Amino acid sequence: MVISNTHSSWEAKSPPRTAPPEMRRAQLIEATIESISRYGIAGTTMKKVTGIAGLSMGIVNFHFQNKETLFQETLRYLGQEHRNHWRKGLKDQRLTPTDKLLGIVDAHFHPDICNRRKLTVWFGFYGEAAYRAAYRKIMSEIDNERWEMSAELIDQIIKDGGYEGLAAEEISDTLEGLYDGFCLNILMYPGTFTPSDARERIHDYLAGTFPRHIQRTS
Amino acid sequence: MVISNTHSSWEAKSPPRTAPPEMRRAQLIEATIESISRYGIAGTTMKKVTGIAGLSMGIVNFHFQNKETLFQETLRYLGQEHRNHWRKGLKDQRLTPTDKLLGIVDAHFHPDICNRRKLTVWFGFYGEAAYRAAYRKIMSEIDNERWEMSAELIDQIIKDGGYEGLAAEEISDTLEGLYDGFCLNILMYPGTFTPSDARERIHDYLAGTFPRHIQRTS
């Protein structure tokens, strides 16, 4: 059975015989994501990946050094995708720091990011990351940038809003925890805890922290 | 029972030839935890488990139906251990609901529970749980009980303390998210984010929510 996906389901879409290398790589990475979401990291084999991609077994070792490299590239790809999402809302010069912060929060629970398929893959990698420095390194780069951006915005809110006694770093830490923890709960208890719930709980937390800037959801 | 320590590494400790079955099972489960913490779920083989336990390869299939069963029993064992911890502080009749709630929070970050070794195993299982109902079932039983207990205590605090407008379930959800998310951050960024940090951030969150009952940490 295929774990349902919010937006798309990956099929073998016979691509042009001679595709540019970058396209082949993306195609294989997407297939890897699909395979991990279906069968887990341990259950993902080169045969399954290439089968999903509609390509032949031997091709991975041509475009990637080996399975390990493919996995690391996949993780990087996911991180990039995530980054693109939360950075989208920061460019608009007319937004206040509060708007921007809530934009980052909301990006985490956007259907493109926060769906069973992707979450399964993320937590698959987290499971491995504990004892694989290579994965942790990739993840930390992703997380650090976002943590710093959040801390900066929070700092502005604190200063502009007169919220003395609050530490931006601590709040940024708490946000990071909430993102990850809520995603795990969304993944574990699909019917019970939803992305909307998560988003609302974080808004409420921020409303409690910055009552003059953010309103409770209900 | 042998078992449980924060920092030690498990070695082959030749036990009596004919040990009671329950002891052998515990011994093998402990070795499984050790192996998963070292090599991950996918990297844990029967050979490694029995090697760590100082026993012969064939013995696992004698005491457990198969590898899958061993893993599920290991997860259950961890859950039990966790449960024992957070339930410890609830029995004392003299404690207030606030004390009890903070007891549950603190239990999550006790060194017996919240150490690299155990967290690695927990997130190893989370990584698999996404596509394995059997794991999710075991986890949900563990989590549900704690969530309900927390919600009940929070409800008492809300009612006794006159915190109108707050929903106990929502706060319990947020706590669950914080536990998991902070544990993941402790695991991913060992030097950067510690169990004490996690504990303090949660206390602060609760202090913000119940200002007349709980004090900020700093």
Add this chain to the structure above:
Amino acid sequence: MVISNTHSSWEAKSPPRTAPPEMRRAQLIEATIESISRYGIAGTTMKKVTGIAGLSMGIVNFHFQNKETLFQETLRYLGQEHRNHWRKGLKDQRLTPTDKLLGIVDAHFHPDICNRRKLTVWFGFYGEAAYRAAYRKIMSEIDNERWEMSAELIDQIIKDGGYEGLAAEEISDTLEGLYDGFCLNILMYPGTFTPSDARERIHDYLAGTFPRHIQRTS
């Protein structure tokens, strides 16, 4: 599922704690027959045998040298049982050679001998015998005696009945072939070919050969 047996089904019948060795041996041999009939020779393990016998695993190596010895003893036991059957009808001095010969024929298709359970075991051993001299030796002793006895009786019939030109040895060979071949067909095509069919076809063959002594069945 248990292949049904005509006369008895072997169960673990807890025998006296301290039974005479011969009884234990018979008990284990019977259990071996039952196991082979259920699971085949390859599928018969010491655990299954001792389980059926209601005894502990280690006991076989006490009463028999090893698995191989147990199997050979089982084959011998079956041969003995078979021999007892066909020799029963030979003792009566009043019977004619023809009666005795037909008695041997009929003995082969007696329900105690010619049932799915026993036939499965016999053909299990035949399958192994092809490349195991030890089994062939045991079988040949069983078969030789019967072949000789038949040849002798046939010789008497030929001489007494004036059937010139017939060779007793050839007819005895044909009978042996018919016994085995029909048993195999009974085993392979249970609903289609029955022990009665087999018996009748052999009677018909003998009626064709000794028309003045034996009548066709229909």
Add this chain to the structure above:
Amino acid sequence: MVISNTHSSWEAKSPPRTAPPEMRRAQLIEATIESISRYGIAGTTMKKVTGIAGLSMGIVNFHFQNKETLFQETLRYLGQEHRNHWRKGLKDQRLTPTDKLLGIVDAHFHPDICNRRKLTVWFGFYGEAAYRAAYRKIMSEIDNERWEMSAELIDQIIKDGGYEGLAAEEISDTLEGLYDGFCLNILMYPGTFTPSDARERIHDYLAGTFPRHIQRTS
């Protein structure tokens, strides 16, 4: 196709690296036959089969689903080979039904079919067939066709030859029994009972049954 010889022993014959799939399959099936004839069904391992074929262990699971499938394909292959033999003599329009029937009989004892190597494999499978429906099914298809063809020819002989009172089905049953029983005796008592003996005994049986059409052998 390679294949089929009476006495040779199968050796590793390094075939072209990239052989057509059907050739590899045949190669592995031949190796399986060789292995079963040497070590029996239970003693046949993937290692032995691939060793005889001169290939690597993993290849069987590439060309066949698993060991069981390989065995079933091997049985089917043997059945096909057998069928090809007895059908050879039926095509010639000038042959009488008697000739054709004797052709079928003789086909059973042709050196390509009735040699120790092949008989060992056949009786290996018979030994398993008792408790394996899959084998019985394959065998019954093989046997049925031949039984029906024989019965038809016998019926013609009966009608054309005026042998009233005989039942073609019964005679066909007896022939089937004789084939199998004699083959078993050839296998069990190599020096004592030979394919020629078997052939002669069946001719004699048929001579006794159809005296105006078939002559005794001696």
Add this chain to the structure above:
DNA sequence: AATGAATGAGACTTCATTCAT
């Protein structure tokens, strides 16, 4: 005599990687 936990070799199977085509 009897038990059954323990051992360890070996079976089947999977799978990352290679390489001739």
Add this chain to the structure above:
DNA sequence: CATGAATGAAGTCTCATTCAT
């Protein structure tokens, strides 16, 4: 560039046999 048959190491599990109790 691409294919997919082939390799062989390694994983899980089974099981005959041993031996302390």
